[in-house]
Each structure stands twice: as structure tokens, then as C-alpha cells.
Amino acid sequence: MPFVRSGRENDKLAYRADIDGLRAVSILLVIGYHARLVPGGFIGVDIFFVISGFLITRIILNEAGAGTFSPAEFYARRIRRIFPALIVVLAVSWLVGWFVLLPDQFSLLGKGIAAGVAFVSNLFQLSQAGYFAPEAADNPLLHLWSLGIEEQFYIFWPLVLLMLFGSKRRRFRMAAIAVASFAVGLLIFFGYKEWSFYSPISRGWELLAGAILANQDFERPKREAGGFANFDDLRAAIGIAAILGAAIWFNTNSLFPGVDALLPVLGAVLIILSPNSSINRILLSNRPMVLIGLISYPLYLWHWPLLSYLGIVRNGNANTVEIWAAILVAFILAWLTFRFVEIPLRRQQNAVPRLSFGLIAVGVAGILTVNASGFGFRFPPEIRDIAQIQQQNNAGLRNECFSEAAGARLGPNCIEKGDKPLLFVWGDSTAAALYPGLKKAEETVPFRLAHFAAPGCAPILAAGGSPCDVTNDRVFGFIKSSAPQIVLLHAMWDKHNDLGKLMETIGKLRAINVPRIVILGPVPVWKRTLPHSLVNFYRMRHTIVDRIAAGVSGPENDERMEGFSRAAGVEYISAWHILCDQEGCLTRIGPTANDVVTTDIVHLSDAGSSFLIDAIGGSLFSPQ
Numbered sequence: 192m193p194f195v196r197s198g199r200e201n202d203k204l205a206y207r208a209d210i211d212g213l214r215a216v217s218i219l220l221v222i223g224y225h226a227r228l229v230p231g232g233f234i235g236v237d238i239f240f241v242i243s244g245f246l247i248t249r250i251i252l253n254e255a256g257a258g259t260f261s262p263a264e265f266y267a268r269r270i271r272r273i274f275p276a277l278i279v280v281l282a283v284s285w286l287v288g289w290f291v292l293l294p295d296q297f298s299l300l301g302k303g304i305a306a307g308v309a310f311v312s313n314l315f316q317l318s319q320a321g322y323f324a325p326e327a328a329d330n331p332l333l334h335l336w337s338l339g340i341e342e343q344f345y346i347f348w349p350l351v352l353l354m355l356f357g358s359k360r361r362r363f364r365m366a367a368i369a370v371a372s373f374a375v376g377l378l379i380f381f382g383y384k385e386w387s388f389y390s391p392i393s394r395g396w397e398l399l400a401g402a403i404l405a406n407q408d409f410e411r412p413k414r415e416a417g418g419f420a421n422f423d424d425l426r427a428a429i430g431i432a433a434i435l436g437a438a439i440w441f442n443t444n445s446l447f448p449g450v451d452a453l454l455p456v457l458g459a460v461l462i463i464l465s466p467n468s469s470i471n472r473i474l475l476s477n478r479p480m481v482l483i484g485l486i487s488y489p490l491y492l493w494h495w496p497l498l499s500y501l502g503i504v505r506n507g508n509a510n511t512v513e514i515w516a517a518i519l520v521a522f523i524l525a526w527l528t529f530r531f532v533e534i535p536l537r538r539q540q541n542a543v544p545r546l547s548f549g550l551i552a553v554g555v556a557g558i559l560t561v562n563a564s565g566f567g568f569r570f571p572p573e574i575r576d577i578a579q580i581q582q583q584n585n586a587g588l589r590n591e592c593f594s595e596a597a598g599a600r601l602g603p604n605c606i607e608k609g610d611k612p613l614l615f616v617w618g619d620s621t622a623a624a625l626y627p628g629l630k631k632a633e634e635t636v637p638f639r640l641a642h643f644a645a646p647g648c649a650p651i652l653a654a655g656g657s658p659c660d661v662t663n664d665r666v667f668g669f670i671k672s673s674a675p676q677i678v679l680l681h682a683m684w685d686k687h688n689d690l691g692k693l694m695e696t697i698g699k700l701r702a703i704n705v706p707r708i709v710i711l712g713p714v715p716v717w718k719r720t721l722p723h724s725l726v727n728f729y730r731m732r733h734t735i736v737d738r739i740a741a742g743v744s745g746p747e748n749d750e751r752m753e754g755f756s757r758a759a760g761v762e763y764i765s766a767w768h769i770l771c772d773q774e775g776c777l778t779r780i781g782p783t784a785n786d787v788v789t790t791d792i793v794h795l796s797d798a799g800s801s802f803l804i805d806a807i808g809g810s811l812f813s814p815q
Contacts, residue, residue, distance in 0.1 A: 204253055211484030212475025213462055214242055218487040220438050222521075225498050226514055231441030234455035236337045237397050237448065238434065241459035243341060244401025251349055252409040255356050262349060267543050269345055273488075274546040275536045276528050277338075280492040281307060281553045284331050285560070287500055293578050293723055294565030296503075299325055301565070303332035304557030308550050310342035313389040320385035322595050322620065322646035323583055326792070329503060329719070331496040336389055343391040344398050352402075362410070365403050372396035379449040387448060394448070400456050404463055427468035430461030489533065490525035497521050506727055506742030507718025574729045576784035580722045582791040585800065587626025587644070594645040594662060595620065601665065606673050607639040614811075615641040615675035617650040617666055620794060621714055622681040627797040628804030636812050641673055649682035652696045654689050671703050679811070681711040681766075683793060684752045697759050709762040709811065712752045714793060714803070715776045716744040721789040725778055740775030762810075769806045770799075777802075 217235035224232025254260035281304050288300045306315035312335035319325065327333050351368075355361045376393035378386060387393045437454040445451055465471055474480070483490070497517040501509045509517075536542045560566065570578045589596050592605035606613070616622055616629065623644035633640065643666045648659035652667060670678060678700055682688065700708050717724055719742060728736050749767035756763035770777045770788065779786045780802050788799035795803060804811075 204249060207466060208481050209466060209471035209475040210242060210246065210463070211487075212471070212477070212480035213459065213484070214239065214487045215480040215483035216434065216475070217242070218483065218490055220434075221491065222494055222518060223438075225495060226518060229438050230443075231438045231445070233447070234434070234437045234441065234452075237452050237455045238459040239337070240340070240394065240397035241401040241404075241456055241463070244344070244398035245405045245463055246401070247345065247348070248352065248402035248405035249408065251352050252356070252405060255353060256409065260353070265349060266345075270543050270546055271537050271539075272533075273338075273342075274550050275532045276489040276492055277307070278546065278549045278553055279528055279532055280489070280496065281332075281550075281557075284496045285553070285556055287496070288331065289566070289569060291500055291503055292565070293720075293726060294567040294569075295579075295582060296325075296329060296723075297565035298561050300331060301557040301560030303330065303335065305554050305561070307332055307335045307338065308554030308557065310339050312336045313339035313343075313391065315339075317385055317389040320389075328499060328507070331499040333499075334491065334495040340389075340391045340394050341398075344395065348398070348402070362403065362406055365399060365406060369396040369399035369403065372399065376448055376452070377450070379446055384446070397448075397452065397456050400460055401463070404460060423465035423468035424470070426461045427465040427470040430458040430465065431470055433458030433461070486522075486525040486529045489528040490521060493524045493528070494518060494521035497524075503719060503723070504727065506724050508742050570726070571729075574726055574735065577722050577735070577787060578726050580784055580787060580790055580796075582720060583794055584790045584796060585624045585627060585794055586630075586797055587623040587642075587800070588620065588794065590623065590626055590642070592626075592642045592644065593620065593623040601643055601645075601662070603669070605643055606641040606669065609639045611637050611639045612677070613641055613673060613675040614638050615643075615670055615673065615678045616681065617643050617663075617670070617678060618681040619644060619648050619650075619683060620646045621683055622650075622679075624795045624800055625681060625711075625804065626800065628795075628800035628802070631801050632804050632808055632812075636808065638812065641669070641675060643669065649684070649688050649693075650680045650696065651689060651692045652699060654692045667699070670700070670705070675705065677707045677709060677811070678705050679709050679711055682713070683716065684713040684748050686748070686751075690755050693755070694759055697761060707762065709764060710752060710756045711807070712749045712763065712765045712767055713744075714766045714789075714795060715771050717776075717789065717792045718742045720791045721778060722787060725787070735779075737778055738772075738775035739778055743771070743776045746771070764807050764810050766803060766807070769803055 217238040220229055220232040220235035220238070222232070223229030224235070251260060251265070254265075285300065285304060288297050292300060302315065303312065306312045312332065316333065316336045355364055358364060372392060372395040375390070376387045376396065378393070379388075433454050437451070437458070441447060441451060462468075462471065462475075494517075497520055498509075498514065501513060501517045505513065536546065567575060567579045587593060591598055591600045593599060594601055606615075614629070616625060623642075626642055629640055629642070632638075645659065645662045648662055650663065650666070651659075652663050653660060654663070697708055719727075724739055724742055725735060728734075728739060746767055749765055753763050753765060777788050779788060780798055785796070786798050787796055788802065790796045
């Protein structure tokens with residue numbers, strides 16, 4: 192892990208306090224990002240990668256040059272550095288999850304623990320990618336992806352470096368590998384964002400940037416302090432500016448890593464190259480910064496589970512005081528872990544077998560949690576069935592006319608045959624969730640259904656959201672050929688939708704003589720899943736409530752879409768006013784778990800879909 196302090200593990204290498212200070216900058220950026228203070232603070236991980244590549248390569252080269260490098264001793268040092276804090280954090284995360292997480296979430300935590308123990312968390316997160324991937328905020332061990340990349344580097348890089356050690360072209364070959372890795376990361380521009388983010392191949396160049404610096408130090412004589420001090424000041428100033436600029440300029444919408452990652456990596460390289468600068472000697476080498484750098488590894492491990500569990504317990508409504516309290520606790524736990532766990536175990540020569548056994552034991556606990564489906568028996572009988580509701584449990588999300596479903600086929604099969612009036616439903620996954628209610632309505636209302644839905648794709652033409660544009664163009668073709676009596680447009684309708692393009696889409700529907708165009712407004716969005724909100728409410732009040740006001744979206748998007756519909760001259764039906772009122776939003780329509788309205792944060796259950804369609808049927812099927 193880049194947060195592991197390696198500066199003093201080889202007495203033959205001069206300790207650089209400024210490296211610990213740079214590590215402090217990096218962890219503070221990451222915490223600032225998770226505390227929603229620094230929009231691009233995630234670049235702290237990229238800086239850590241550079242630091243780690245530099246320190247580890249420096250150790251290997253110097254020991255190989257002295258003829259003392261031992262792979263067994265190298266990996267034993269890694270175990271003594273990495274395992275102690277990791278075991279503690281994984282064990283505590285599992286224990287807290289026992290009391291806090293729903294069965295699905297606890298099972299996911301078990302998978303995360305097993306992946307963390309095997310140091311493949313990045314590959315596990317890559318396998319979880321997709322529209323219905325678990326929310327990042329609900330995954331207490333999401334941050335271990337960087338530890339996976341780091342450990343994979345530890346496994347393969349020493350072997351590669353030893354093979355290159357005797358080569359006169361070592362620097363060139365290291366650079367060539369880094370360039371190839373960077374080129375793989377550019378697949379992000381071809382739609383492979385998750386691959387570019389989590390793959391060790393696409394991230395390797397960041398670690399190799401530090402490795403190339405270490406190789407340069409190894410090959411050239413050490414320069415005298417002060418000889419290039421002014422030049423160091425300039426380079427370090429540019430480096431800090433690059434890091435701070437990236438932290439402020441980038442955000443979650445940035446296409447990262449890709450080319451953007453060059454900025455923080457370059458910043459870290461320039462600072463490491465400038466040990467005699469005022470920034471390195473004064474800012475980065477002062478005692479508080481060095482102390483934060485020393486505890487940066489356990490601080491990284493602790494801070495995200497604490498923030499994640501805080502958000503889960505508070506239904507996504509943690510306030511500023513609570514967030515800062517969690518961060519303060521993370522600092523305290525990090526220091527305690529460093530002082531009373533890491534340091535004592537580093538000094539024990541026989542610690543490696545015990546640490547290995549301890550980490551394996553934690554991994555076994557994770558596997559048992561997965562096999563037991565999250566131990567649903569943890570919950571009181573009154574709430575147990577609600578706790579075990581499967582997310583996205585809606586027949587429409589499994590239907591072949593929803594593009595994310597297995598075996599999906601968006602074609603003529605999605606248009607029912609017959610001579611009854613045709614209702615054409617077009618929208619995103621929330622539109623797919625209307626399917627059960629509409630099929631039930633067919634039992635009493637004479638109409639036939641056409642149903643086309645794609646995840647994350649509002650029914651807007653030419654919105655610049657490929658592949659949404661391709662899908663929506665195809666759907667519009669079916670509207671033209673099927674001549675429906677009603678086109679029902681439904682989506683989450685949030686602030687990201689281009690209403691100008693939606694106005695153009697309505698114009699195109701009018702141009703092909705669609706008799707009725709109806710916009711169904713957004714359903715309420717829960718900050719945490721509705722089942723979890725019900726469980727948390729039960730824990731505090733010991734009752735299963737029918738409406739909840741906290742942790743759910745308000746009427747703003749509904750009002751925005753109603754105003755748009757009025758301006759566009761199309762019919763509007765408010766889903767929010769059906770499901771919500773001044774007392775809160777509806778949680779269930781009956782006494783059983785099957786009657787819970789929403790199975791996750793936004794997708795209606797079969798019962799919720801039927802309830803909504805029944806409530807709006809008079810407006811939908813009767814011309815206004």
C-alpha cells in the first residue's frame with residue numbers, strides 16, 4: 192500500500208522526512224475528498240503510488256547492488272508492515288457490519304474482506320462495475336482497491352527489476368513499460384473507465400514513475416545539498432501547484448485517470464526530485480506533517496469505513512459535525528494502531544507466521560459471511576423479511592425489453608400485438624420498473640403495451656449520452672412505426688437532464704403526430720435503500736413506519752418537471768405527490784415485506800409499481 196512507511200526499513204538508505212510529509216499531503220487530500228471538501232482529492236492515491244514506487248524500488252536496487260537482496264526477507268518486511276493494521280481494520284469492519292448492515296450488504300462486506308485478504312480488491316471492484324453496482328458510500332471496504340494494486344506491484348515488480356538489474360538499458364526499459372501502461376490507461380477514452388481505474392496494468396505507470404526516480408538516484412552520484420537549491424525550489428513549487436491545481440480542478444465528472452492523472456503524478460515526481468527545496472525542508476519535513484505521514488497507512492484504512500458506516504446509520508444525512516467527528520476518530524484510531532499494533536509487531540522476528548494466520552482467519556470469516564447470505568437471523572423477526580429484500584426486485588428489471596436485463600432484446604417483441612390502443616412507455620430503469628403495474632392494469636383497462644427502457648437513459652434524443660443516443664434513436668424509430676395513441680416518458684428526471692433537448696424530442700414526437708404525450712414525474716429517491724431506512728427507523732423507534740420524511744428527495748425535481756411540461760404544452764402526472772406528502776414518503780402499502788414500495792434507493796417493487804399505476808390510471812388512460 193502506498194501509505195506504508197518504508198523510509199527507515201533499510202538503514203543503508205538515508206531517511207527523507209519530506210517523503211513522509213508528501214504522504215501526509217496525499218492522505219489529507221483523500222480525506223478532504225471523502226469529507227466533500229476537496230473535489231479532486233482522490234488524486235492523493237495517485238501521489239501515493241508514485242511515493243511507493245520510489246521507495247520500494249530504491250530499497251530493491253540498493254540491496255541488489257550490495258548483493259544483499261533477499262526475496263523472502265523483502266516479502267517478510269511487507270507482511271510486518273501491511274498485515275497488522277489491515278487485520279485490525281478488517282476485523283472491526285466485520286464486527287460493526289454485524290450490527291449495522293443488511294444481509295445483502297453484509298454479504299458484500301464478506302466478499303470485500305475476502306478480496307482484501309487476497310489483495311485483489313481492485314479486481315473485485317472491477318467485477319462489480321455496472322449500472323446496478325452497489326453504491327460506493329455503502330461499501331466500507333471500497334478503498335482497498337488501491338491496496339490491491341499496490342500488493343500486485345509488490346509481487347511482480349521485484350522479479351522484473353531483478354531481471355533488469357544487470358542491463359545497461361534498464362532506465363529505457365523501465366520507461367518503455369511505463370509508457371505501455373499509460374497507453375493502456377487511455378482505453379478510458381473508449382468507454383473502459385472502470386478498467387482504466389481499477390486495473391494494475393493501466394495504473395502501473397504511476398508506480399513506475401516513482402521507480403524511475405529511484406533508478407536515477409541509484410545510477411548517479413548524490414548531489415551536494417544546496418548546489419541546486421534554487422532549482423529545487425522552482426521544481427517543488429511547480430510540483431505543489433500541479434497537485435493543488437488538480438485537487439481543485441478535477442471532480443467526480445473528470446475522465447480520470449487517463450491523461451488527467453499526469454498532473455498529480457508530475458507534481459509528486461517534481462517534489463521527490465527536490466529534496467533541498469524550502470517546501471521539502473520546511474513545509475513537508477516539519478513534525479506535524481511527518482507524524483501524519485507516519486500514520487497515513489492506518490489512517491487511510493480507518494477513515495473510509497468510519498465515514499461509510501456513519502452514512503449508513505444516518506441514512507445519508509450525516510451532518511458536518513458528525514463527519515468531522517468521524518475523521519477525528521479515524522486520526523485517533525490510526526495513531527493507536529500505529530503505536531500499539533504496528534510498531535510492536537514490526538520488532539517481533541517471529542511475527543510473520545502469526546500475522547499470516549490472522550489475516551487468513553479474517554478472510555475465512557468473510558467467506559463464511561458470504562456463504563451464510565449475510566446472516567439474516569441477526570434481525571428481529573418483525574423486521575427480518577424487510578431486511579432481506581433483494582434490491583432491484585422488480586419484474587420489469589428482468590424483462591427482455593430492459594436493456595440491462597439478461598437476454599435483453601429491444602425490438603418488435605417489446606410491442607404487444609392486437610388492435611387495442613397502444614401505450615408506448617419510453618425511459619430509463621425507473622420506467623422499466625413500471626412494467627408490473629402496467630401489466631396488472633391491462634387486466635381491467637383495454638390497452639396494449641409497448642415498453643422500452645435502458646439504464647441511465649432518459650427519453651431524450653441527441654442528448655450526447657452515447658450509447659443512450661443510439662438506443663433512443665432506435666426506440667424513436669419504433670414509435671414512428673407503431674403509431675401509439677399515448678407515449679409515456681418517464682425517468683429519474685434529475686438536474687443532469689437536458690430539458691432543451693427534451694423540448695426538441697417532444698417537438699419530434701408531435702411532428703410524427705403522436706396524439707398524446709404524457710410525462711410521468713420522478714419517483715422519490717432515497718439516500719439509502721428504503722429497506723435500510725425502515726430497519727434503521729425500527730432500531731431507533733421499535734416500530735415499522737408507513738412514511739418517512741428524512742433521507743429522501745423532496746419535490747424540487749417534480750416541480751421542475753411540472754413547470755417544464757406546462758411550458759411544453761404536454762400532460763404531466765406527478766409520481767412524487769402520489770407517493771409523498773408533507774408527512775413523508777410512503778414506505779409500504781401493506782403489512783408484509785412484499786408491500787414495501789421501493790426495493791433500493793429508487794426502483795419500485797412490483798407492489799409499488801402496481802400502486803402507482805393504479806393511482807394514476809384515471810389520468811393516464813383518460814384524455815385530459
